[in-house]
Amino acid sequence: MRHRQSPRRRPWALLAAGALGVCGIAVAADPPTSYMPVVIKETFAAIKARMERDKPAIEQRQRGLLEQRYxxxxxxxxxxxxxxxxxxxxxxxxxxxxxxxxxxxxxxxxxxxxxxxxxxxxxxPLPHPNHAEGGMLFPKFHIDAVKRAEQRDLTRFDLDFDLPDRFLPDFPAPIYLTTRPDLGDVSKGQLVTINNYFELFNGVLNPKQLEGLRLLVTPFAQQQFNQTEDRRSALPSRGVACLDCHSNGHTVAATHLVGDIRPQEFRHRIDTPTLRGVNVQRLFGSQRALKTVEDFTEFEQRAAYFDGDPVIATKKGINILDRGHQVHAMGEFQAILDFPPAxxxxxxxxxxxxxxxxxxxxxxxxxxxxxxxxxxxxxxxxxxxxxxxxxxxxxxxxxxxxxxxxxxxxxxxxxxxxxxxxxxxxxxxxxxxxxxxxxxxxxxxxxxxxxxxxxxxxxxxxxx
Structure with a gap:
């Protein structure tokens, strides 16, 4: 039995109300909540089967919207x-x-x-391909490249990326460094991953920057990609790396919903911005409440990866970075990413x-x-x-x-x-x-x- 989503109710509230409604029990509308459910009342197999069944209709609706608009x-x-x-x-x-x-x-x-x-x-405003569900979503060319390089799969069983590749950035994007403009593209045309970062950057970065880059290409648990039964990957996942969205310190236009707005229908879709030239910027985060790239790096791991819900972050595997040794190193590498030549x-x-x-x-x-x-x-x-x-x-x-x-x-x-x-x-x-x-x-x-x-x-x- 399918239920039409009310524009003012969260999808997880509907799930509970719908299940009781099938049993013939009268259910009052749940009060609004800022939290996601921690205990899931459905098996992973049932969740996956339901979402795979709904996927074609959801994607057809979004495709129709894009063709109507553009x-x-x-x-x-x-x-x-x-x-x-x-x-x-x-x-x-x-x-x-x-x-x-x-x-x-x-x-x-x-x-x-x-x-x-x-x-x-x-x-x-452009909606997420499935706005009621939301979550990180990557273009297929990036998914395929990461799978080849690391055998890590960023495919979601419930949803595919919506915008055609021709409207997205270079891939893999060149990397320019403020510290070594003489080198041009230091990526040498490669997607930087955990497997090749050291080979590409050893002797170019200092040890702290190199450690920062290592952490930026290391996957950590995230809302849709983790080991729990409410993930959106077919298999338990090692997670997502910072440089999955910000591929090669730039962007693949991966999309997500902001974590700092409720209820769900008011949340903005995010087009991942480039990290090029982040050293000249002074405001970070979707509502720009963060004042340094270090603040933003720490916030991403603690909150944004989990839709701004610290309770869910604890359940799915929050990665608490050490500010002095890890966050600063990550920030130091990001701060040397330069704009392309002009x-x-x-x-x-x-x-x-x-x-x-x-x-x-x-x-x-x-x-x-x-x-x-x-x-x-x-x-x-x-x-x-x-x-x-x-x-x-x-x-x-x-x-x-x-x-x-x-x-x-x-x-x-x-x-x-x-x-x-x-x-x-x-x-x-x-x-x-x-x-x-x-x-x-x-x-x-x-x-x-x-x-x-x-x-x-x-x-x-x-x-x-």
Missing amino acids: DLSDQPVRGLKMSGGKPVQGGVRVRLPSGTSWEELAAMAPEQVRERGLFPAGFL PKLDLLGKLKPEASEAEKRGQELFFGKAQCSACHQPPYYTDNSMHNLQVERFFKPQTVNGRYASADGPIKTFPLRGIKDSPPYLHDGRLLTLEDTVEFFNVVLQTRLEKQEKDDLVAFLRAL
Whole structure:
């Protein structure tokens, strides 16, 4: 018997209520809770069979949402590649509501867009592929590579990653170090794992940094990948490593839900940000409450790996790192991960004279009419602050595939250096290309850029 999920109730509350309802017992709605169930009333075999049975319908629903929102076709930009050589997808992929244009939309007041229901669906918050369930989810190319290298399987039996590979970052991504810029890509085209980190980095890192890297590629128990009966891996798992999401110190766009929001339908999907240039950042965590990379590293192991629930963390195998010997070492390695080369930028982060005319016009727009520099300041194109875009001005609250789309609140200003290497965009990955991103901000900031101005702005962003 299947039960429709109420938008205000947790899935584990429904499981208990549904089981009693089958027996014919009248059940009152459970009160809201911030906690997950510790004692599971269902065998692992039953959980796995049920979720595998439900998987096709869940994935079909998410696939339908993506196709409704976006043009997912393969349209690489001619002659443009990421630092590791992967083609960059171009063009506006967000689908417009019928009967309108981008120019008309950008000219409307937020209230008009809201009342007429014209805010593009692709600009709404993007739900997790199964928002009621959530959890870490990796692209198949990363799963396959880790399986080959370590015989560790990051496959979930209940769910697959949703966005097409063409919209995701380089893999394996190049690694650039602030301490050894002369070496270029120190990964030598390899995915860094527990099996090859020492061979690649011995003699390049100091002993503390090398120990930090070892810990960053060491798997530890995590909510979906552990040994308990409520895991989401077919076999008991050694867990997840920091550099699974932040592959090669960059990102594979692995997704998750933030651990610091309740109830479930309000939790934001996370598009894993790159660790490149983390040394110039001062705010960490989904709500930016953490002030150092060491704080964030420790928080990830203690809380974020377990959906922000310390009770479940104890059950599934929390890894409590020693702050002085382990956390600091991990932070020290992360702090030397550099942005990719940007040959068209000078030492102040501005364009050199040899940049194209389109890029120069884009730079002028970036610091002028487009208002980008209000938040993204050179040389790294961040202000290390948070800003509330108040996107909810443009649409009525609504539930989309289990995600209650309303106010997102303040969001961190991410650095734009190397931005072409880090699709998709915005904190939840709702924008697939830089063209989508420019259209989004043109509407939200009401800057009324013309077509040529948008193209020039994209050209400048690709040079960063």
